[in-house]
Amino acid sequence: MNFEGFDFFENDENLKQRIESLYSQNRQPHAIVIEGAVEQRCEKLATFLTMRAVCRAENKPCGKCEQCIKAREQAHPDIYYAQPEKKSQIYSIEQMRSIIENASIRPNEADIKIFVFRSAEKRLTPVVQNSFLKLLEEPPQNCLFLLLCQNSRGLLNTVLSRCTVIKIKGEPNFYEDSLDLAVEVAEGTIAPSEWQLLAALSQFSDRKKADETLAILTEIFRDCIAVVNGIDTIMNKQLAEKLSKRITTGMALQLVEVTELARRKIPQNVNMELLSAFLCGEYRRIIWQR
Numbered sequence: 105m106n107f108e109g110f111d112f113f114e115n116d117e118n119l120k121q122r123i124e125s126l127y128s129q130n131r132q133p134h135a136i137v138i139e140g141a142v143e144q145r146c147e148k149l150a151t152f153l154t155m156r157a158v159c160r161a162e163n164k165p166c167g168k169c170e171q172c173i174k175a176r177e178q179a180h181p182d183i184y185y186a187q188p189e190k191k192s193q194i195y196s197i198e199q200m201r202s203i204i205e206n207a208s209i210r211p212n213e214a215d216i217k218i219f220v221f222r223s224a225e226k227r228l229t230p231v232v233q234n235s236f237l238k239l240l241e242e243p244p245q246n247c248l249f250l251l252l253c254q255n256s257r258g259l260l261n262t263v264l265s266r267c268t269v270i271k272i273k274g275e276p277n278f279y280e281d282s283l284d285l286a287v288e289v290a291e292g293t294i295a296p297s298e299w300q301l302l303a304a305l306s307q308f309s310d311r312k313k314a315d316e317t318l319a320i321l322t323e324i325f326r327d328c329i330a331v332v333n334g335i336d337t338i339m340n341k342q343l344a345e346k347l348s349k350r351i352t353t354g355m356a357l358q359l360v361e362v363t364e365l366a367r368r369k370i371p372q373n374v375n376m377e378l379l380s381a382f383l384c385g386e387y388r389r390i391i392w393q394r
Contacts, residue, residue, distance in 0.1 A: 105120075105123060105124050105127060105156070105163075105164065106161075106163040106164060106165055106166060106167070107120055108167075109167050110148070110152055116272075119149075119270075119272060122270060123152075123153075123270070126268060126270075127156075132157070132216075132246075132248070133248070133268045134240075134243040134247060134248060134249065135240050135243070135248070135249040135250075135251070135266060135267040135268065136153065136248070136249070136250050136251070136267060136268045136269075136270060137224070137251045137253065137256050137259065137264065137267045137268070137269045137270065138150055138250060138251070138252050138253070138270050138272065139253055139254070139255070139256045139269060139270065139271045139272065140254065140271065140272030141254055141272075141323075142272070143222075143223075143252075143254065145272050146252045146253075146254075146272065147222075147252065149270070149272065150220055150250050150252055151175065151176060151178075152165065153248075153250060154175045154180070154183050154218050154220070154248075154250070155167065155171075155172045155175040155176055157175075157214070157216050157218055157248055158171040158172070158174075158175050158180060158182065158183070158213075158214040158215075158216065158218075159171055159172050159175075171213070171214060174213075180213070180214070181212040181213055182211040182212055182213055182214045182216065182217045182218065183217075183218045183220065184203070184206065184217070184218065184219045184220065185220045185222070186199065186203065186219065186220065186221045186222070186227075187199075188223075188227050191354075192353075193226075193227060193329075193353075193357050194226075194227045194228070194229055194232070195221065195227050195228055195229075195232055196232070197231060197232050197235060200232050200235050200236055201235070203219055203239075204235075204236075204238075204239050206219075207219065207239060207243070207244050207247050208244050211246065215246055216246040216247065216248055217244075217246065217247050217248070218247075218248045218249075218250065219247070219248070219249050219250070220250045220252070221249070221250065221251045221252065222252050223252065223253065223254075224251035224252055224253045224258075224259060225253040225254070225255055225256065225257070225258025225259050226253075226258060226326070226329060226330065226333065228251075228259070230260060233259065233260045233262075233263050234260070234262075236263065237262055237263065237266070240263065240266040240267070241266060249267075251263075251267065254323075254326075255330075256269060256271075258330075281313070282313055282316040282317045282320060283320060285304065285307055285313070285317045286317045286318075286320035286321045286324060287324075287340065287343060288304040289301065289304040289305060289317065289321060290321060290324045290325075290343060290347060291343075291346075292304045292305075292387075293347075293351075293359070293387045293388075293391055294346075294347060294350040294351065294391060298384065298388055301384050301387060301388065302380070302381075302384050305380035305381075305383055305384050306377075306380055308376050308379065308380045309376055311370050311376065314370060314376065314379075315367060315370050318363050318364075318366055318367040318370075319367065321359075321363050322360055322363050322364060322367075324340065324343060324344065324347070325347075325351075325356045325359040325360045325363065326356070326360060327340065327341070327343070327344035327347075328344050328347050328348045328351050328353070328356040329353050329356050329357070330344065331344045331345055331348045332348055332353055350391065351391060355390050355391055358390045359387065359390055359391075362383070362386045362387070362390065363383075366379055366382065366383050
């Protein structure tokens with residue numbers, strides 16, 4: 105197994121050993137659940153596994169061949185990233201039926217077909233998971249299913265029992281003041297007065313702290329969706345329940361999108377005062393829209 109160039113393995117020897125054991129004696133798991141609190145690390149591991157699956161080099165993944173490059177750029181014709189419905193943000197039963205049919209068709213370029221489901225525990229409803237069961241029980245030859253999630257308890261036990269679960273441990277801890285500020289901003293979004301939200305966002309002078317606070321905010325808003333769907337929360341259940349009384353699922357999805365957009369702007373040397381004003385305006389527009 106070639107881990108060179110994949111820096112997220114550097115400080116996690118247990119994860120490397122886990123991956124190596126999965127593929128010992130050239131075995132290929134047919135379904136893997138990747139569980140981790142940090143979505144970006146789950147995505148990186150999924151990319152590594154897709155590259156390893158399609159790579160034709162002896163020491164996989166080589167990271168240099170055409171197959172690896174296409175997998176890394178998410179442009180490989182045999183790697184399918186399921187897309188949720190735009191309005192509901194869930195994977196529909198129709199889409200799952202299409203995936204089941206597609207799984208039985210031979211690959212185009214590689215020797216395997218791969219299907220990736222992001223936020224699986226939130227986007228795969230119990231009905232859709234049940235329709236997925238037979239495919240997991242009797243998978244077509246040379247198929248790999250990757251289910252990414254922050255909390256695997258949101259998946260049915262019948263699904264989990266048919267998958268190999270990889271838990272990404274050693275997640276970086278958030279600073280306490282970033283947690284406190286994220287809660288302050290979240291509560292400010294539902295405050296009647298705009299002043300409370302603006303006062304909280306005005307503390308975004310330090311870029312590192314702002315980036316970490318926005319990462320926490322993303323999970324707080326996702327927790328609102330989890331509460332509505334009866335799924336365990338990641339950050340703060342009490343806060344999520346409080347927010348969900350004012351924030352709908354549609355609003356929460358918009359808040360996540362705006363928060364992630366703002367976070368991507370931080371490394372681009374954006375003016376932090378303008379970023380705070382942007383967030384204040386967008387949060388108020390989303391939650392207090394008529």
